[in-house]
Structure formats: C-alpha cells, structure tokens
Amino acid sequence: MAERPEDLNLPNAVITRIIKEALPEGVNVSKEARRAISQAASVFVLYATSCANSFAMKAKRKTLNAGDVMSAMEEMEFERFLQPLREALEAYKKGQKGKKEASEQKRKDKEKKNGTDENDKSRDEEEDEHMDDEQDGENEAEEEDVEN
Amino acid sequence: MAATASAAPAESELDRSGAEEEPRGTEPEEDAGSGQTGPTAGAQQHRLARLPLSRIKTLMKADPDVTLASQESVFIIAKATELFVEMIAKDALVYAQQGKRKTLQRKDLDNAIEAIDEFAFLEGKRFNVISCWQSSKGAGESFMVHSDFLYFVTPFKASFSRNVELKNKRNSATVSGYV
Numbered sequence: 001m002a003e004r005p006e007d008l009n010l011p012n013a014v015i016t017r018i019i020k021e022a023l024p025e026g027v028n029v030s031k032e033a034r035r036a037i038s039q040a041a042s043v044f045v046l047y048a049t050s051c052a053n054s055f056a057m058k059a060k061r062k063t064l065n066a067g068d069v070m071s072a073m074e075e076m077e078f079e080r081f082l083q084p085l086r087e088a089l090e091a092y093k094k095g096q097k098g099k100k101e102a103s104e105q106k107r108k109d110k111e112k113k114n115g116t117d118e119n120d121k122s123r124d125e126e127e128d129e130h131m132d133d134e135q136d137g138e139n140e141a142e143e144e145d146v147e148n
Numbered sequence: 149m150a151a152t153a154s155a156a157p158a159e160s161e162l163d164r165s166g167a168e169e170e171p172r173g174t175e176p177e178e179d180a181g182s183g184q185t186g187p188t189a190g191a192q193q194h195r196l197a198r199l200p201l202s203r204i205k206t207l208m209k210a211d212p213d214v215t216l217a218s219q220e221s222v223f224i225i226a227k228a229t230e231l232f233v234e235m236i237a238k239d240a241l242v243y244a245q246q247g248k249r250k251t252l253q254r255k256d257l258d259n260a261i262e263a264i265d266e267f268a269f270l271e272g273k274r275f276n277v278i279s280c281w282q283s284s285k286g287a288g289e290s291f292m293v294h295s296d297f298l299y300f301v302t303p304f305k306a307s308f309s310r311n312v313e314l315k316n317k318r319n320s321a322t323v324s325g326y327v
Binding site: 015036 | 196197198199200203204206207208210211213214215216217218219220221223224225227228229230231232233234235236237238240241244250251252253254256257265266269270
C-alpha cells in the first residue's frame with residue numbers, strides 16, 4: 001500500500017521528457033499543463049489497473065497478467081495502443097529471458113570456479129599428506145639407525 | 149561444501165529476478181536496469197520502460213482489489229502510460245495551434261479531454277475531489293488532489309462498465325471531476 005502521498009505521483013522529469021519527445025521542437029508546455037498531464041497519467045494507471053483487475057476477477061484469477069491489461073486497453077477504447085504494446089512486451093520478454101540466461105551462466109561459472117578451487121585445495125592437501133608421510137618415513141629410519 | 153554454499157545466493161537472486169508475481173506489500177527492486185549483467189542490457193531495459201516500474205506498481209497496489217500483479221502487467225501499464233502521455237500531449241497541441249500559440253496550456257488539455265472519447269474518464273468539472281466510478285455495491289469512492297500530491301480519502305475502488313449512455317451522452321461520464 002502506498003503510505004506516502006508522493007508515491008502516487010509519477011516522476012516529473014520523466015513525464016516532461018516524454019512530453020518534449022512527443023511534441024515538435026519549439027513547443028513549450030506550461031507548468032500547470034505539465035502537472036495536469038502527470039496527474040492524468042496517474043489516474044490512467046489506476047483506471048487501467050481497475051479495468052484489468054475486473055478481467056482477472058471474471059476469470060477467477062488473483063493475479064493480473066499481460067492479457068488482462070491488453071483486454072483492459074480494448075475496453076478503455078485505447079485500441080491504438082495494442083500493437084505497440086505487443087511489440088514492447090515481446091522485447092521485454094526477450095530482455096527478461098536474456099537476463100535469466102545471463103544470471104544462470106554466471107551461477108554456473110561461479111560453481112565451476114568453486115569446483116576447481118576445491119579440486120586444487122584437495123590436491124594440495126594430498127600433496128602435503130604425501131610429504132608428511134615421506135618425512136615420517138625418513139624420521140623412523142633415522143630413529144632405527146640411532147637404536148642400532 | 150563450499151561450492152553449494154556460494155551457489156545459494158546466486159540461486160536466490162535468480163528466483164527474485166524471475167519471479168512472476170509478488171504478494172501485496174512486498175516491494176521488489178523493479179527499476180529498469182537493476183541486476184543487469186552488462187551495460188547494453190541495462191540500456192535496453194531503460195529504453196523499454198522510461199517510467200519507473202516500482203512507482204507504477206505502487207500506484208497499482210493503491211487499488212485494494214489488486215492482490216497480485218505480474219511483472220509483465222506492470223511493464224505493459226508503464227508502457228501504456230507513456231503512450232497515453234504522448235497521446236494527450238499531441239491532442240492538446242492541436243488546440244494550442246488552433247489558438248496560434250506555441251505554449252501548451254491547461255485549457256488545451258481540457259479541450260482535448262472534452263472532445264476525445266478515450267479521455268472521458270478524465271472529464272468533468274475541475275474539482276479538488278474526484279468521485280471515481282461507482283463500485284458494484286454502489287458506494288462512491290473518492291480520492292483528493294492536494295497541491296502536487298495525489299492521495300486517497302477513501303480506498304480507490306472501481307468497476308468500469310462503459311455503458312451505452314457514456315458513448316451517447318458526454319454528460320453522463322462517470323468521473324465528476326478531473327485533476
């Protein structure tokens with residue numbers, strides 16, 4: 001739950017950047033208009049969420065998924081968003097897949113590295129033991145000579 | 149032994165990044181670019197969603213009916229919000245140009261909202277309190293705008309049945325106030 005009121009606002013810098021990129025050069029936006037767009041965007045998020053949630057509830061699901069949001073966009077009459085959203089979702093999925101594979105690879109590399117370290121360690125230990133055995137043998141021989 | 153111990157944190161990282169959904173109240177680090185392996189991956193994520201996903205998720209969870217939301221749904225809403233901002237700005241610009249102005253003003257937004265069907269949910273008088281859609285039980289919920297902040301007077305609850313009336317009569321738009 002959002003405890004702080006500022007959590008329900010979208011960052012002004014990002015909103016301003018999106019507006020500026022959408023409009024041609026030389027067009028200015030008043031502070032009041034910028035704030036209104038930012039707040040309208042917050043209302044849009046709430047509207048889309050509620051609409052998507054009603055689709056999830058109809059399907060007797062507790063989790064909002066991508067399909068619910070797509071259906072919500074259609075219901076809200078923002079059909080023109082559907083194609084760019086599908087494309088963005090594909091790109092996002094690819095990115096997530098790549099991320100997952102990369103972290104998996106990282107983990108494997110770590111395991112491999114730890115495995116080789118373990119082998120080196122055990123090899124060193126074996127060599128040390130071998131050296132100790134040899135030294136013990138030599139010491140015993142010396143002791144026998146002394147006794148004789 | 150050491151191998152398994154060091155592999156455990158990496159595994160938990162994977163679980164966290166791959167988790168499809170989070171229960172209400174947990175706040176994952178979902179900002180674009182977190183946990184990236186290389187600079188290109190980070191840049192790609194930033195290009196995909198310019199709005200912070202964590203903030204979008206916080207807004208989504210302000211609806212008490214929402215218990216779980218997949219990462220994909222949060223991303224799509226973030227992307228849709230970007231498209232919405234672009235759309236409303238471009239539509240408002242038309243009205244600024246009609247008035248032979250190069251500065252987008254609040255009245256241009258109001259004109260665009262009044263004229264375009266898709267913006268019906270923002271329509272109405274400029275009150276401080278926005279009465280949101282009636283819930284299925286018929287209890288009107290509302291949230292308030294105070295200076296720069298948007299905060300809730302009562303929990304946000306809505307069911308959006310866009311009836312024929314809304315399409316035919318602009319006056320019957322369910323929101324009676326626009327921020």
